[in-house]
Structure formats: C-alpha cells, structure tokens
C-alpha cells in the first residue's frame with residue numbers, strides 16, 4: 106500500500122498538472138501523477154489537438170515522463186478530473202499503465218471549479234483492466250521459411 110503522505114503528494118502534483126492541461130476542445134482537464142518503486146514522481150496532463158484523434162491523455166503523458174527519466178515500476182497513479190464524480194482512465198491508458206506494472210494503486214480524484222476535492226475512489230489497476238494484453242501471451246508464430 107502506498108503511504109498516505111506519498112498519496113497526498115501525488116494528489117497535489119496531479120492537481121497542479123491538471124492546471125496545465127491543454128484542453129481547448131473538450132474543456133475537460135485531466136492531471137495525472139505516478140509514483141515509482143524508487144520514489145520518483147512523474148506528472149502528465151491531457152494535450153488535445155485540432156485533429157481530436159491526436160489527443161494525448163494525462164496518464165500516458167505521465168508514463169512518457171517516467172520513461173524518459175529512465176525510471177520504471179510505477180506503484181501508484183493519481184488521476185484528477187472535474188467533479189462531481191471522478192473520471193476513470195480510458196482503456197488505452199489502462200493498457201499503457203499495465204505495460205509497466207501488473208498492478209498498482211489507482212486513486213481517482215474529482216475537484217470542483219474552486220479546486221476543492223469533491224470525491225475520490227481507489228482501486229487496483231488489475232481490477233480496472235483484468236487480462237491486460239501481454240505480448241508473451243501470444244503463441245509464437247513459426248519462423249518464415251528462408252528463400
């Protein structure tokens with residue numbers, strides 16, 4: 106279990122990241138913060154695009170920040186969205202988080218326009234994404250014959 110002080114720090118970092126979200130199209134701002142086993146903290150916000158489909162979610166931005174810092178093994182992820190109830194990570198973000206940890210604590214926090222926390226919920230990544238895809242679960246194809 107992640108220590109309460111670490112979770113408090115993650116919530117503060119994710120809320121600050123949410124404040125930097127670039128979401129002119131949906132106006133739905135998201136902030137995320139990851140804690141790794143060795144104590145690294147990495148944040149991300151959603152970055153939207155005029156082509157909509159090129160939009161990057163906050164969770165994946167935080168994963169990219171972790172990877173480029175040379176860190177790995179996330180143990181907790183906080184995601185902050187608008188209230189009244191917290192948003193849940195999209196399917197692609199669940200799969201991307203699962204790439205780096207079979208399981209982690211996922212804390213979802215909602216805040217109102219005044220920055221007050223209105224709701225929170227906590228769950229395990231394995232509950233949000235049972236049976237995540239793993240490449241080694243695919244039977245290896247036989248080698249193609251050499252010509």
Ligand code: THU
Nearest residue numbers: 131133135151162163194195198
């Ligand atoms: N969004 C995230 O940042 N994370 C999620 O897990 C779900 C959705 C963003 C993408 C887009 O900028 C906005 O929320 C509305 O979909």
